[in-house]
Amino acid sequence: xxxxxxxxxxxxxxxxxxxxxxxxxxxxxxxxxxxxxxxxxxxxxxxxxxxxxxxxxxxxxxxxxxxxxxxxxxxxxxxxxxxxxxxxxxxxxxxxxxxxxxxxxxxxxxxxxxxxxxxxxxxxxxxxxxxxxxxxxxxxxxxxxxxxxxxxxxxxxxxxxxxxxxxxxxxxxxxxxxxxxxxxxxxxxxxxxxxxxxxxxxxxxxxxxxxxxxxxxxxxxxxxxxxxx
Numbered sequence: 001x002x003x004x005x006x007x008x009x010x011x012x013x014x015x016x017x018x019x020x021x022x023x024x025x026x027x028x029x030x031x032x033x034x035x036x037x038x039x040x041x042x043x044x045x046x047x048x049x050x051x052x053x054x055x056x057x058x059x060x061x062x063x064x065x066x067x068x069x070x071x072x073x074x075x076x077x078x079x080x081x082x083x084x085x086x087x088x089x090x091x092x093x094x095x096x097x098x099x100x101x102x103x104x105x106x107x108x109x110x111x112x113x114x115x116x117x118x119x120x121x122x123x124x125x126x127x128x129x130x131x132x133x134x135x136x137x138x139x140x141x142x143x144x145x146x147x148x149x150x151x152x153x154x155x156x157x158x159x160x161x162x163x164x165x166x167x168x169x170x171x172x173x174x175x176x177x178x179x180x181x182x183x184x185x186x187x188x189x190x191x192x193x194x195x196x197x198x199x200x201x202x203x204x205x206x207x208x209x210x211x212x213x214x215x216x217x218x219x220x221x222x223x224x225x226x227x228x229x
Contacts, residue, residue, distance in 0.1 A: 001068050003164065003196055004030040004053055009062035011048050011219075022048040023059070024219040032163070035190045035197045037207035037227075040216035047168065049216065050200050054087055054166050055079040084112055088157025088165045092172035094149045096141045096156075102128060103137040106156045113160065127155040131185070147178035154185070158195070165189070168200045183209040 011023040023045045030036055040046040051057040052064060055071060056079075064071040066086065071079070083089075088109075096105050106124040115123070128137055131151040141149050150170060157165055167186065171179035187209055190197050199210055207213050208227055215223045 002029045002065070003032045003034075003067060004028070004198075005065040006049075006053065007063040007065075009049070009052065009059045009064065011045075011052065011057070012060045021219050023052075026062070026219070026221055028214065028221065028224070030196065030198065032196055033190070033194045035187070035199070035209075035211045037199045037201055037210035037213045038216065039201060039204075039207050039213055041202065043218075044216040045219040046200050046216045048219075050166060050168055050198070053198070054089065055083045084109060084160065086162055086164060088160065088162040090150070090153050090157050090165065090167040090170045092169040094141070094146075094153045094173070096149055096152060098141050101138045101140055102133060102144065102152045102155075105141075105152055106159050108156060109160045123159055124155070127159040128152070130158075131155045145178070146174050147181055150174065150178075150182055151185070154182075154189075158189070164196045164198065166198045166200075169202070170199070171201070171203070171206055179206065 006026055006028050009023050009026040010021070013020045013022055026049060038046045038049060048057070052059055059072055062072070066082065071082070103121070103124050106127055107120045110120040110123060125137060128134065131154055133148065133151055133155065136144065136148060144152065171182055174182060183206060186197055189195050199207070201207050210227055212224070212226050214221060
């Protein structure tokens, strides 16, 4: 069974009296343990596709299966429960709470899952240590470098042991050296833990860290190729 399967996905946004087709008949299969990069110019549909498979949005038509479960048509609460249990998100802007420590930021998904305080702390410390942030647990975001903030965000995405990590332009706010460090970290996570990683990027150099690149143009998939190492 595929981890992610879309069948003829269509997404139409109503803009005034006009319907804008963001996705048109998109059928893609992603297996457990893959590292896939989604590429395309602005307006190509790549972010819309990410939002749908990340259970942040619903398609206008077509079918989306996550681990064999039909997602299309679920309620907001049902989608939120799936996101919290099965999908971790990492964004370009880190999305950390500025007035809380690294440890407290990582604890958030566990708090939403009503994990007891002692267990939350233990799991979050372990996640931060795995991301090379031992000793930074009590630092606030403004006390951390951009790369360290992104590591906190990745630790938060992984602390629930979600099988899928979705990263939307995760290196967009980072310098070249730090971007490479973050991508090497994602490669290691994919290799060592089997976490499925789906990466949205417009940077060809960043996409080559993945194992497969899917390119979108005008809402259509124009290529789907394995990365030659």
